[in-house]
Each structure stands twice: as structure tokens, then as C-alpha cells.
Amino acid sequence: MxxxxxxxxxxxxxxxxxxxxxxxxxxxxxxxxxxxxxxxxxxxxxxxxxxxxxxxxxxxxxxxxxxxxxxxxxxxxxxxxxxxxxxxYGHGHPKVVEAMVRQASIASTMMLPNEDAEWVGAELERRFGLPYWTFTTSATDANRACIRLARMVTGRKKVLVFSGCYHGTVEEAHVELNENGDVQMRNGIYHNDFPHAELSAVVEFNDIPALEAALRTGDVACVLAEPMMTNFGMIEPITGFHDALRQLTRETGTLLIIDETHTFSNGYGGYTAEHGLEPDFFVVGKSIAGGIPAAVFGATQSVAERIWQALPKVPPTVRQSAHAGFGGTLAGNALTVSVMKTVLSEVLTxxxxxxxxxxxxxxxxxxxxxxxxxxxxxxxxxxxxxxxxxxxxxxxxxxxxxxxxxxxxxxxxxxxxxxxxxxxxxxxxxxxxxxxxxxxxxxxxxxxxxxxxxxxxxxx
Ligand code: PMP
CATH class of the missing domain: 3.90.1150.10 (Aspartate Aminotransferase, domain 1)
Structure with missing residues (x-):
């Protein structure tokens, strides 16, 4: 018609x-x-x-x-x-409102945790499988932190993304492939003098040979991917794509960041839990804290151990401990954590x-x-x-x-x-x-x- x-x-x-x-x-x-x-x-x-x-x-x-x-x-x-x-989570959930008011009436942000953090950390592991978590104020920030950590532990510089992706305002991900297969800025976004040719790699989603060729160069620190693409029209992975992605990233020593900021809508443990994916880093943001700007990223045991080697857990008496290079003063504040507990326990069940x-x-x-x-x-x-x-x-x-x-x-x-x-x-x-x-x-x-x-x- x-x-x-x-x-x-x-x-x-x-x-x-x-x-x-x-x-x-x-x-x-x-x-x-x-x-x-x-x-x-x-x-x-x-x-x-x-x-x-x-x-x-x-x-x-x-x-x-x-x-x-x-x-x-x-x-x-x-x-x-x-x-x-x-x-x-839906607008105006009475329990979310109650959690917001309760914590805000005590203190929203203090640079100190409250006791809800323990439950939230355990719940993130139950849902998404990764043991170690960090809170940020946006999914963009969480992706940036994972990229920084991936570069730090691999000593490599490139970030591979799929054409048509969106992962927030992450410079490395502002690129796409045009009709001729050439890399260009996505949506005419200003290049900002960022050295994309040096720091980004981009291939079409579901293109396993192109992915393999890019990863075999050995200079890719991490792949940053949604498990299915949601920001350029919904694109599902073809059969075998995730197996190939995981196998190739493992073979080439490349870390895999799965960004479930949108695909969390798949269900309780996101696409990752439903399809048994095994990311090195896992990111989820947006809906998890009842509309308070928040995101979290998780790392596996083996990645966490590599991070601690590069950035040791020093006691607070060592006043000159290294800065992690990511964070955010309001990240993981008590308001966020308490509302996240309510959203995860009562709403997105x-x-x-x-x-x-x-x-x-x-x-x-x-x-x-x-x-x-x-x-x-x-x-x-x-x-x-x-x-x-x-x-x-x-x-x-x-x-x-x-x-x-x-x-x-x-x-x-x-x-x-x-x-x-x-x-x-x-x-x-x-x-x-x-x-x-x-x-x-x-x-x-x-x-x-x-x-x-x-x-x-x-x-x-
Ligand atoms: N990752 C994905 C998959 C997204 O769709 C988005 C935003 N649409 C982001 C990250 C960035 O989220 P935020 O703008 O909250 O940082």
C-alpha cells in the first residue's frame, strides 16, 4: 500500500x-x-x-x-x-513520594551513606549478577567511568561502539558510519577537536566480521554496547551475535560494557539476566531512582581485582590517595539510595x-x-x-x-x-x-x- x-x-x-x-x-x-x-x-x-x-x-x-x-x-x-x-516506575507512586519526603526531611546529601545502601548493593547483585557497584548521577557519567576504568586496566585507548548508538554525551560514542562505511560525527554534532580517529572505533551492529577485524587490532580497551539497540529504531541482535561479541572481546582482551539504561525495560534483571550475558561492566540509569538523576555501574570480580591493582584500596590515613577520576559530589547520596531501595523493592519488581x-x-x-x-x-x-x-x-x-x-x-x-x-x-x-x-x-x-x-x- x-x-x-x-x-x-x-x-x-x-x-x-x-x-x-x-x-x-x-x-x-x-x-x-x-x-x-x-x-x-x-x-x-x-x-x-x-x-x-x-x-x-x-x-x-x-x-x-x-x-x-x-x-x-x-x-x-x-x-x-x-x-x-x-x-x-510511573508518575507519583505514593511509596516513592514517601521515601523522597522521609529522606529529604532528614538530609538529602551529606557525603555520608545511610543504612539503605547495604540492601541496594545486594539487590543490584541479585538482579544483574555483578558483585561491585558504584553510583553516578547519570548514565552518561556511569559510561564515562567504565570507559576510564577499562582504559586504566587494559592500557589501551580505543572505545568501540555500534553505528546508530546513543550512550549519553560520551565523546567517544558521537560517531557513526555513513552510507559509504566512513566514520562521521553523528547528527552533525560538533567534533570538539576530539581525536575520534585515535580513540573511537565504530562498526555496524550485528556485523560480526567487522567487529572481529576491529578487535583483532588489539588497541580497543572496551566495547560499549546496548544489548539491543534502542536509540536508532529498535535493532535486535541476530542469533549468535552476543556469543560472538563475548568470545571476541575475551579472545582479544577487550572489556565489555553493557549499557542497560533503556533495555532494563526488558524485565527484573534487564536483558542481561534474561539472555545470560556476561558483561565485564554493567550500566543502568534513568528509572532506578524514581526520577532523581542517578545511575549505577557494576564490575565483575576479576575486573574489580584489576581495578584495585591499578588504583589500590588505601586506608583513609593515607591522605594523598589517588583520585579515581570519576565520581560526582551528589552521586550515591542518601536521597538517591533510599529512593532506589523503594523503586527496586516496591515498584520495578x-x-x-x-x-x-x-x-x-x-x-x-x-x-x-x-x-x-x-x-x-x-x-x-x-x-x-x-x-x-x-x-x-x-x-x-x-x-x-x-x-x-x-x-x-x-x-x-x-x-x-x-x-x-x-x-x-x-x-x-x-x-x-x-x-x-x-x-x-x-x-x-x-x-x-x-x-x-x-x-x-x-x-x-
Ligand atoms: N545510555 C543509553 C542506552 C541511553 O539511551 C541514554 C539516554 N537516552 C544514556 C545512556 C544517557 O543517559 P543520561 O542522559 O541519563 O546520562
């Missing part, structure tokens, strides 16, 4: 007018924000919501626990974006993940039914509690497949169309995420809006 491109543009114009009419107060706030914010809002990427400005969420609205939001124009939404995973995955299946099935009803050459992917719609008939194997299947106008229209019908999806891709507070009724709202979308785009 061929879509009429002019019709898509016409529909977009209608939706844009509708958005303007229903988001006037947000527009005024955004315009006022230009006075004091470099790009209009507290973070530069907030300008990237379709419609031209973001909906400002009302401070007075109280929708209870779940994924409902109300903006200052009175529009209500079901939130499947969930802060691009940061809100996967095995039982709740089961419910989230079931709802994701419900959402994916609704999308599949609509696609089939209209004979559309589209595709839906589900990994755990995460679902993505791709405007191509088949699952992509790598970044070029994703590029080939892209349809910018249709993408933008889908986002705006859903937004205008009270359904929020991640602004940078077509991804939808469930939380323990998401309900079947929320999913039905998506079903209805998506079915309407499919009917309208195929009407002419």
Missing part, C-alpha cells in the same frame, strides 16, 4: 493548527522561556517536541499514581514516553514487570491488528515493556536498514496526531513504554488514536 505524500503533508497542516489552538498557554510559556534559556526550555532537547514547543505540565494537576498528565491548557495525556525511560510486559503485548497486538486491517507495510517490535512502530515491513538488522525505512513526514505526523489525541510517545523515535501504573484503559486510548491515524493516512 503506497501512501499519498501530499495527503500526509495536508494532514500535518491540519494537526499543526489543532495543536496551536489547544496549546496557547504552553506557547506563551515557551516564548517567555526564550528570555532565559539558551534554547527556550530547561534542556535544549525540549524544543524537539513536534508542534514547535512542548506542553507545559501543570503543577496543580494531581492524577494520582500512573501515567496521566495534565498540561496548563487543560489537555490530558497518557504518557508512554515516560521521560524516555526515566519515568518507567518481578510481578510488576510481568504486568508491564503483558500490557506492552496488548499495545503491540493492537498496532499489529491496525497495520493488518489497512495492509500497511509497517512493523511493530516489542522487547519486554517497550514497543516501537517502524515504517518499514521488516525488522532492521543495522543502522542502514533503519535509515532505509525512515519516513520523516509520516513520523512527525504520527507524533503530532497522537499528541493531539492525548497520547505521548518518545519525541525522538516511535517508542512506547509501560510502567506499573499504566492501565489497559491507557493502552486502549493508544489503540483508538492509532487506528484513527491509520484510517486517515490511508483515506486518499
Amino acid at each position: 503506497e501512501l499519498n505524500t501530499q495527503h500526509i503533508k495536508d494532514l500535518y497542516a491540519i494537526e499543526q493548527t489543532r495543536f496551536e489552538q489547544t496549546h496557547q498557554k504552553s506557547k506563551a510559556k515557551w516564548e517567555a522561556g526564550r528570555k532565559n534559556f539558551l534554547y527556550g526550555g530547561p534542556s535544549h532537547w525540549m524544543r524537539r517536541w513536534v508542534g514547535g514547543w512542548p506542553a507545559y505540565i501543570s503543577k496543580d494537576s494531581d492524577n494520582g499514581y500512573g501515567v496521566k498528565l495534565t498540561d496548563i491548557d487543560g489537555n490530558t495525556y497518557v504518557d508512554f514516553c515516560l521521560g524516555d525511560s526515566g519515568g518507567m 518481578k510481578e510488576n514487570f510481568a504486568q508491564m510486559v503483558a500490557l506492552a503485548s496488548e499495545l503491540a497486538q493492537g498496532v499489529k491488528d491496525t497495520i493488518a486491517a489497512h495492509g500497511l507495510p509497517w512493523h511493530v517490535m516489542q522487547v519486554g515493556a517497550r514497543v516501537e512502530i517502524l515504517f518499514s515491513p521488516d525488522a532492521p538488522r543495522n543502522a542502514p536498514d533503519v535509515r532505509a525505512g525512515r519516513n520523516g513526514d509520516l513520523d512527525t505526523l504520527l507524533h503530532l496526531y497522537l499528541l493531539n489525541r492525548g497520547v505521548l510517545i518518545t519525541p525522538f523515535h516511535n517508542m512506547m513504554l509501560m510502567s506499573p501504573g499504566t492501565t489497559s484503559e491507557d493502552v486502549k486510548k493508544h489503540h483508538t488514536a492509532f487506528a484513527q491515524f491509520a484510517a486517515e493516512v490511508t483515506a486518499k
Whole structure:
């Protein structure tokens, strides 16, 4: 089924007018924000919501626990974006709120731990398998720390990433391969005079021969990878990819960092636990501390021993002990740790993940039914509690497949169309995420809006 491109543009114009009419107060706030914010809002990427400005969420609205939001124009939404995973615990969980208030009323940050740390450390090992953990204030920071440690213990300098990846603002990962297989900066990002040719290696995901060639050079300190790619369209590993990745990294003395900041949505122990991966370092961030900026990274016994050799555990009486070169004053503060305990023990539990995955299946099935009803050459992917719609008939194997299947106008229209019908999806891709507070009724709202979308785009 061929879509009429002019019709898509016409529909977009209608939706844009509708958005303007229903988001006037947000527009005024955004315009006022230009006075004091470099790009209009507290973070530069907030300008990237379709419609031209973001909906400002009302401070007075109280929708209870779940994924409902109300903006200052009175529009209500079901939130499947969930802060691009940061809100996967659901908004306003009473126990999370209670943990925040309880610890904040004692002290949020002190440079001293509180007694919840012991439980959290043990729980991280139970879930993800690695014994030694460190807290940071973001997943970016956690990735940077792992890279630093990997370089320190291997004495090598390169970091290998997969084309189309995103691991936060990690300089080494700002590269991708273009159509000719040449390395270039991703999304036109400024090179910052960073010596990418010297410090980064990049290959296509699922390309085992290219991975092997890059690792056999012997100058790669670590591979930094999501277990399946989530930031460039969802790309699943082909059968045998993870075995090859682990075998080749071991054979070449390269450390493997698995970044589960998004794929934690796979379930209780992330993709790693479900698929029996054996990373040297493990990173997870975003959702684990109830919206307080936080991430953790874990190291295996053997990697930890290499770290202690390079950076010995000296007693505090040795005043000139070496600085680790990573950290963050607020990292692992009592507020973070206590809220993390509540999120891990009461919210992102095995039982709740089961419910989230079931709802994701419900959402994916609704999308599949609509696609089939209209004979559309589209595709839906589900990994755990995460679902993505791709405007191509088949699952992509790598970044070029994703590029080939892209349809910018249709993408933008889908986002705006859903937004205008009270359904929020991640602004940078077509991804939808469930939380323990998401309900079947929320999913039905998506079903209805998506079915309407499919009917309208195929009407002419
Ligand atoms: N790793 C992955 C896989 C991510 O998707 C992201 C952010 N989208 C990050 C790391 C960085 O997270 P943060 O912005 O919280 O540092």
C-alpha cells in the first residue's frame, strides 16, 4: 500500500493548527522561556517536541499514581514516553513520594551513606549478577567511568561502539558510519577537536566480521554496547551475535560494557539476566531512582581485582590517595539510595514487570491488528515493556536498514496526531513504554488514536 505524500503533508497542516489552538498557554510559556534559556526550555532537547514547543505540565494537576498528565491548557495525556525511560516506575507512586519526603526531611546529601545502601548493593547483585557497584548521577557519567576504568586496566585507548548508538554525551560514542562505511560525527554534532580517529572505533551492529577485524587490532580497551539497540529504531541482535561479541572481546582482551539504561525495560534483571550475558561492566540509569538523576555501574570480580591493582584500596590515613577520576559530589547520596531501595523493592519488581510486559503485548497486538486491517507495510517490535512502530515491513538488522525505512513526514505526523489525541510517545523515535501504573484503559486510548491515524493516512 503506497501512501499519498501530499495527503500526509495536508494532514500535518491540519494537526499543526489543532495543536496551536489547544496549546496557547504552553506557547506563551515557551516564548517567555526564550528570555532565559539558551534554547527556550530547561534542556535544549525540549524544543524537539513536534508542534514547535512542548506542553507545559501543570503543577496543580494531581492524577494520582500512573501515567496521566495534565498540561496548563487543560489537555490530558497518557504518557508512554515516560521521560524516555526515566519515568518507567510511573508518575507519583505514593511509596516513592514517601521515601523522597522521609529522606529529604532528614538530609538529602551529606557525603555520608545511610543504612539503605547495604540492601541496594545486594539487590543490584541479585538482579544483574555483578558483585561491585558504584553510583553516578547519570548514565552518561556511569559510561564515562567504565570507559576510564577499562582504559586504566587494559592500557589501551580505543572505545568501540555500534553505528546508530546513543550512550549519553560520551565523546567517544558521537560517531557513526555513513552510507559509504566512513566514520562521521553523528547528527552533525560538533567534533570538539576530539581525536575520534585515535580513540573511537565504530562498526555496524550485528556485523560480526567487522567487529572481529576491529578487535583483532588489539588497541580497543572496551566495547560499549546496548544489548539491543534502542536509540536508532529498535535493532535486535541476530542469533549468535552476543556469543560472538563475548568470545571476541575475551579472545582479544577487550572489556565489555553493557549499557542497560533503556533495555532494563526488558524485565527484573534487564536483558542481561534474561539472555545470560556476561558483561565485564554493567550500566543502568534513568528509572532506578524514581526520577532523581542517578545511575549505577557494576564490575565483575576479576575486573574489580584489576581495578584495585591499578588504583589500590588505601586506608583513609593515607591522605594523598589517588583520585579515581570519576565520581560526582551528589552521586550515591542518601536521597538517591533510599529512593532506589523503594523503586527496586516496591515498584520495578518481578510481578510488576510481568504486568508491564503483558500490557506492552496488548499495545503491540493492537498496532499489529491496525497495520493488518489497512495492509500497511509497517512493523511493530516489542522487547519486554517497550514497543516501537517502524515504517518499514521488516525488522532492521543495522543502522542502514533503519535509515532505509525512515519516513520523516509520516513520523512527525504520527507524533503530532497522537499528541493531539492525548497520547505521548518518545519525541525522538516511535517508542512506547509501560510502567506499573499504566492501565489497559491507557493502552486502549493508544489503540483508538492509532487506528484513527491509520484510517486517515490511508483515506486518499
Ligand atoms: N545510555 C543509553 C542506552 C541511553 O539511551 C541514554 C539516554 N537516552 C544514556 C545512556 C544517557 O543517559 P543520561 O542522559 O541519563 O546520562
